[in-house]
Structures are given as structure tokens and as C-alpha cells.
Amino acid sequence: MDVFSDPYNVDVYVTGFLWILKLTAASTVGALVLGVMLAAMRVSPVPVLRGFGAAWVNVFRNTPLTLIIFFCYFGLYAVLGFTVSDDLNLNNYWLGVIGLSVYTAAFVCEAIRSGINTVPAGQAEAARAIGMSFWQTLTMIVLPQAGRAVIAPLGSIFIALSKNATIVGTIGLMESSSAMKELINANGDAVIPIFLAFAGTFAIVLIPAGYGFGWLATRLAVKR
Amino acid sequence: MSTDAVLYDHPGPKAKIRNLVLTVVFGIALLGLAYWIYAKFDEKGQWAGTLWKPFTEVSTWTDYILPGLGYTLGAAAVAMVLSLTFGILFAVGRLSDHRWVRYPAGAVVEFFRAVPLLLLMFFIFFGVPFLTEQPMSVFWAVVLGLTLYNGSVLAEAFRAGVYAVSRGQSEAAYAIGMRKGQVMREVLIPQAARSMLPVIVSQMVVLVKDTALGYIISYPELLQMGVNNVSANFGNVVQAAIVVAIIFILVNSSLTALAGWLERRTRRVGKAPKTAVLVDAGSAT
Numbered sequence: 001m002d003v004f005s006d007p008y009n010v011d012v013y014v015t016g017f018l019w020i021l022k023l024t025a026a027s028t029v030g031a032l033v034l035g036v037m038l039a040a041m042r043v044s045p046v047p048v049l050r051g052f053g054a055a056w057v058n059v060f061r062n063t064p065l066t067l068i069i070f071f072c073y074f075g076l077y078a079v080l081g082f083t084v085s086d087d088l089n090l091n092n093y094w095l096g097v098i099g100l101s102v103y104t105a106a107f108v109c110e111a112i113r114s115g116i117n118t119v120p121a122g123q124a125e126a127a128r129a130i131g132m133s134f135w136q137t138l139t140m141i142v143l144p145q146a147g148r149a150v151i152a153p154l155g156s157i158f159i160a161l162s163k164n165a166t167i168v169g170t171i172g173l174m175e176s177s178s179a180m181k182e183l184i185n186a187n188g189d190a191v192i193p194i195f196l197a198f199a200g201t202f203a204i205v206l207i208p209a210g211y212g213f214g215w216l217a218t219r220l221a222v223k224r
Numbered sequence: 225m226s227t228d229a230v231l232y233d234h235p236g237p238k239a240k241i242r243n244l245v246l247t248v249v250f251g252i253a254l255l256g257l258a259y260w261i262y263a264k265f266d267e268k269g270q271w272a273g274t275l276w277k278p279f280t281e282v283s284t285w286t287d288y289i290l291p292g293l294g295y296t297l298g299a300a301a302v303a304m305v306l307s308l309t310f311g312i313l314f315a316v317g318r319l320s321d322h323r324w325v326r327y328p329a330g331a332v333v334e335f336f337r338a339v340p341l342l343l344l345m346f347f348i349f350f351g352v353p354f355l356t357e358q359p360m361s362v363f364w365a366v367v368l369g370l371t372l373y374n375g376s377v378l379a380e381a382f383r384a385g386v387y388a389v390s391r392g393q394s395e396a397a398y399a400i401g402m403r404k405g406q407v408m409r410e411v412l413i414p415q416a417a418r419s420m421l422p423v424i425v426s427q428m429v430v431l432v433k434d435t436a437l438g439y440i441i442s443y444p445e446l447l448q449m450g451v452n453n454v455s456a457n458f459g460n461v462v463q464a465a466i467v468v469a470i471i472f473i474l475v476n477s478s479l480t481a482l483a484g485w486l487e488r489r490t491r492r493v494g495k496a497p498k499t500a501v502l503v504d505a506g507s508a509t
Contacts, residue, residue: 062476064436163340
């Protein structure tokens with residue numbers, strides 16, 4: 001592991017994963033907020049909202065994330081002049097967050113909607129029978145139960161999100177995959193240790209995270 | 225069970241008025257949003273005919289978009305076949321009675337599911353040539369990356385499918401004297417594969433989308449050819465991205481529709497396992 005005795009290389013490695021961490025954190029919040037709103041739209045009684053939610057899901061779930069990130073940079077920023085920050089790295093970061101959130105929100109929406117489907121009809125019917133409104137039924141009866149049913153799917157969505165964050169490297173952010181590429185090109189004699197360091201970091205964090213979400217899902221599952 | 229019918233009653237007079245008001249309010253908001261996008265495009269001159277015109281010419285399609293689509297679907301098809309093989313092999317490996325087979329197979333599957341596909345492709349494309357001392361074909365870098373990742377995902381799906389085949393099936397097979405391999409080959413896998421068909425097809429959507437990663441290592445797929453090269457010639461990156469996105473959406477929606485049809489079909493036959501509901505979203509790389 002001689003490669004990582006050079007402080008510069010360690011720095012590249014650490015910066016790469018810091019970007020991934022920051023991208024994942026901000027996009028998780030963005031995707032969750034957007035996704036819950038979209039899911040609420042898709043089950044609402046208003047046809048326009050249902051249509052909007054469905055269109056969003058169909059467009060973004062079927063478009064490659066690479067294309068979305070590409071568009072955020074070359075379309076939104078370069079052509080349409082949409083700028084978030086004057087700092088180039090920070091600007092790319094926020095463009096990446098927008099792309100990741102918009103894409104992941106479609107999956108979050110679908111997961112929550114399928115979670116709503118696991119709540120027995122009797123629950124919502126009982127809520128309506130005691131006079132609750134749509135909003136009350138949704139927020140007090142259905143979503144709390146649906147939320148506990150979607151922990152496992154949401155967990156895998158956010159694990160996928162953290163892996164997808166590497167794609168932001170396309171628009172020039174030195175996240176971990178671009179960092180690995182740079183290190184490989186500079187140290188052709190140490191390809192395997194470099195790959196193992198980068199891939200291993202992902203594996204060490206994400207494999208336990210996957211089992212953690214599974215454990216949480218069974219623990220919090222609504223017993224029926 | 226449809227959600228719409230459950231969450232709210234059939235609207236009465238009051239609810240109808242409220243829904244109408246909401247419809248109008250959100251309709252106006254959406255129109256406003258659409259206008260804002262239109263105005264933004266207009267401000268930057270993105271509606272100019274010269275930017276859209278290339279897509280009405282045959283040569284744009286025959287020179288860029290169709291070859292790109294061909295490369296995308298080609299890589300996806302080869303990777304699909306390989307991932308199915310990989311998936312079945314490793315699913316069987318993980319189900320093996322021998323620890324020395326089960327543990328390595330499990331480690332491989334877990335590892336490749338946890339590593340970002342782009343990282344894998346970078347390693348195969350930039351790293352492996354250092355080890356083999358010969359250049360790596362970009363096609364195989366894309367296909368191998370896709371295979372390792374999607375094969376691992378499929379291996380897990382198959383394993384779930386085999387578990388979902390009712391115990392009586394394998395018990396009956398053992399009872400009539402079949403060996404382990406025969407039970408797996410002739411009883412469990414055919415039934416699991418059948419019930420897993422919708423999952424396999426939805427995984428193809430993931431595969432088709434993931435070929436776009438090939439753009440990053442300059443594999444001439446749809447994003448490279450249809451957006452990058454077209455806009456390099458005509459300076460219309462926004463328009464090209466929209467057209468290519470529509471093509472991707474059309475291809476993937478038809479695959480999704482196929483998966484839905486297969487799912488309904490298997491359910492009708494009554495072979496769909498209850499526990500084998502996999503959210504394809506998780507493999508959304």
C-alpha cells in the first residue's frame with residue numbers, strides 16, 4: 001500500500017469521499033422532501049396533481065442519471081445560465097445535488113406509494129368513518145404506517161443514491177470515482193491497491209448499511 | 225387495491241367544488257411554471273429553428289442517433305445475457321450446501337452490489353490495461369461492468385425466487401429420488417425463473433439506463449452520439465438532450481410495460497410468489 005504513504009494521494013482519496021458524503025447528504029434531504037410531496041400528489045383527489053406526479057415519475061425514472069446530470073451542467077448551467085454559486089466546485093456540487101434529487105425523488109415517490117398500498121383499506125375507511133379529512137387520513141393514519149413499511153425500499157434507494165453520487169464526477173467534481181481514475185493514471189504500478197481502497201470503502205460502509213436497513217425494517221414493521 | 229378509492233370518499237358537492245378550486249389553482253401554477261420555462265428558453269434563444277431543425281433531417285438520425293441507440297441496445301443486450309448467466313451461477317452458489325462455495329459466492333455478490341458501477345467501469349477501463357499490459361476495449365469495459373453489477377443484483381433476485389418456490393416442490397423432488405443438482409436444475413430454477421421474469425425485465429430498464437455511463441469512458445452510445453456529437457456539430461445541447469431523453473423514456477417505458485404485462489400474466493396463472501416483490505428502484509444506478 002505504498003501509494004497511500006504519499007500524503008497527496010491520501011488527500012485525493014479523502015476529498016473524493018467527502019464530496020460523496022456531501023452529495024449524498026444534501027440529495028437525500030432533497031429527494032425525500034420532493035418524493036413525499038410527489039407521492040402525496042399521486043394519491044390526491046385532484047387529477048392535475050395526479051397527472052403531474054405520474055409525469056414526473058415516468059420522465060425521471062426512465063431517463064439515465066448520467067443524462068440528467070449532463071443536462072444540469074451543459075443545459076441548465078452552460079446554456080440557460082442557471083448558476084447557484086460563483087465557486088466552480090460548489091456550483092457543480094449544487095447542480096449535481098439538483099440532478100440527484102430530481103432523479104431519486106421519482107423512486108422515493110414510487111416506494112412511498114407502494115407503501116401506501118400495504119396499508120389495509122380498513123384503516124383509511126375507519127379514519128374516514130370517524131370524520132377525518134383526506135389530509136388527516138393521509139398524515140395521521142396512512143403515512144405513519146406506510147412509512148414503516150417502506151424503510152427497506154427507501155434504504156436501498158438511498159444506498160443507490162450514494163453510489164450514484166459518483167456520476168457527478170462527469171461534470172468535473174473530484175468525487176471518489178474521478179479521484180480513483182486520477183490515482184490509477186498516476187500510479188500504474190499500484191492499480192489493485194487503489195481499486196481495493198476505493199471499492200472497499202464503499203463496500204465497508206454500504207454492505208452493513210444494507211443489513212442495517214433490513215434489520216430496522218423488520219423491527220419497525222407493522223405487525224398485522 | 226387502488227389507492228385513490230381508499231384515501232377519500234366519492235366526492236360530494238362540497239368536495240367537488242374544493243377539488244375544482246384546487247385543480248384550477250394548481251393548473252394555473254403549472255401553466256405558470258411552463259411559461260417560465262418557455263420564457264427562460266426564449267430569453268436564451270433556445271426556440272430558434274436552427275437548433276431544432278437538425279432533428280428533422282434524416283442524416284442526423286442515420287449518422288448519430290440510430291447508431292448510438294444501436295450501441296446502447298447492443299451493450300445492454302450482451303450484458304443482459306451475461307448477467308443472467310452470472311446471476312444464475314452465483315444464486316446457485318449462494319444456495320449451495322458447501323460453505324466453501326456459499327461464502328465466496330456471497331462475498332462476490334455483496335461486493336459488486338455495493339461498489340458503484342462507474343467506479344467498476346473506471347477500474348476495468350483504466351486500471352486493467354495496466355495489469356494485462358494491453359488496451360481494454362471500451363465495449364467490453366461497459367459490458368463487463370454492467371454484467372458484474374447487474375449479475376449480482378439478479379443473483380439476489382434469483383435467490384429470493386428460489387426461496388419463494390414452495391417447499392413441497394423440492395421435498396417432492398427429493399422424495400422421488402432426485403439428486404441436489406437435479407432438484408435445482410429441473411424443479412427449482414425453472415419455477416423461480418418464471419416467477420422472476422418481471423424482475424428480470426425491469427432489471428433490463430436499469431441496464432439500458434446504465435449503458436449511458438459508457439459515455440463517461442467514451443463508449444459511442446446514445447448519450448455520446450446523440451447529445452455530445454450532435455451538439456458539437458449544431459450547438460444545440462439542450463434540444464439534443466431533450467430528444468435523447470425522449471428516446472430513452474420510450475424504450476424504457478415499453479420495457480416497463482412488458483414487465484407489467486408479464487407480471488399480470490404470471491399472476492393469472494397463479495405462480496407468482498408472494499414474497500418475491502423486489503423494488504427495482506434499489507438498483508437505480
